[in-house]
Amino acid sequence: QKEVEQNSGPLSVPEGAIASLNCTYSDRGSQSFFWYRQYSGKSPELIMFIYSNGDKEDGRFTAQLNKASQYVSLLIRDSQPSDSATYLCAVLSGNEKLTFGTGTRLTIIP
Amino acid sequence: KAGVTQTPRYLIKTRGQQVTLSCSPISGHRSVSWYQQTPGQGLQFLFEYFSETQRNKGNFPGRFSGRQFSNSRSEMNVSTLELGDSALYLCASNRDRAVDTQYFGPGTRLTVL
Numbered sequence: 001q002k003e004v005e006q007n008s009g010p011l012s013v014p015e016g017a018i019a020s021l022n023c024t025y026s027d028r029g030s031q032s033f034f035w036y037r038q039y040s041g042k043s044p045e046l047i048m049f050i051y052s053n054g055d056k057e058d059g060r061f062t063a064q065l066n067k068a069s070q071y072v073s074l075l076i077r078d079s080q081p082s083d084s085a086t087y088l089c090a091v092l093s094g095n096e097k098l099t100f101g102t103g104t105r106l107t108i109i110p
Numbered sequence: 111k112a113g114v115t116q117t118p119r120y121l122i123k124t125r126g127q128q129v130t131l132s133c134s135p136i137s138g139h140r141s142v143s144w145y146q147q148t149p150g151q152g153l154q155f156l157f158e159y160f161s162e163t164q165r166n167k168g169n170f171p172g173r174f175s176g177r178q179f180s181n182s183r184s185e186m187n188v189s190t191l192e193l194g195d196s197a198l199y200l201c202a203s204n205r206d207r208a209v210d211t212q213y214f215g216p217g218t219r220l221t222v223l
């Protein structure tokens with residue numbers, strides 16, 4: 001089992017709809033969770049982080065964390081073509097190593 | 111404020127050679143982490159340096175090494191290059207090891223022939 005798992009996609013979502021990206025992790029001692037966006041040919045950019053169970057909203061983005069289910073998700077509301085990118089889930093484990101999932105490729109269809 | 115810079119941006123080497131990559135963090139950032147990104151394995155953690163000390167290390171062979179200087183600039187070295195070392199090598203800096211302040215550099219694309 002991989003430490004951090006994401007559906008590789010591609011995930012296609014119509015413009016204006018909600019994009020839902022999911023991530024599961026195996027280390028129950030993990031405390032910090034991050035979402036990065038990576039455009040093709042560019043480096044990853046941190047867009048959200050969450051530490052506590054529940055929802056955290058920032059503009060059109062909402063991160064959701066459920067530690068009991070070892071599940072993290074990212075919702076993007078009112079999806080725009082500029083949201084088309086690969087989204088990487090990252091988990092900071094108890095040994096302070098940041099482990100990334102392989103990413104979900106998201107395409108917003110105009 | 112200048113971002114994270116990495117040099118060189120592109121590099122072509124042959125098997126058996128060694129290579130040194132450089133990373134200059136954002137001013138005031140004392141932590142530098144290195145990652146390898148490949149299409150098959152994704153982004154994998156190599157090591158982290160903070161105040162010139164290696165604080166954490168990923169699961170890579172000893173051919174991969176690094177160091178950090180007193181001005182927080184960091185270098186990573188790969189000796190005896192293998193074809194599988196072809197990858198994008200990313201450096202990230204953050205303030206005092208806090209991942210929520212982490213910024214990535216543009217990366218160095220290494221091709222091993």
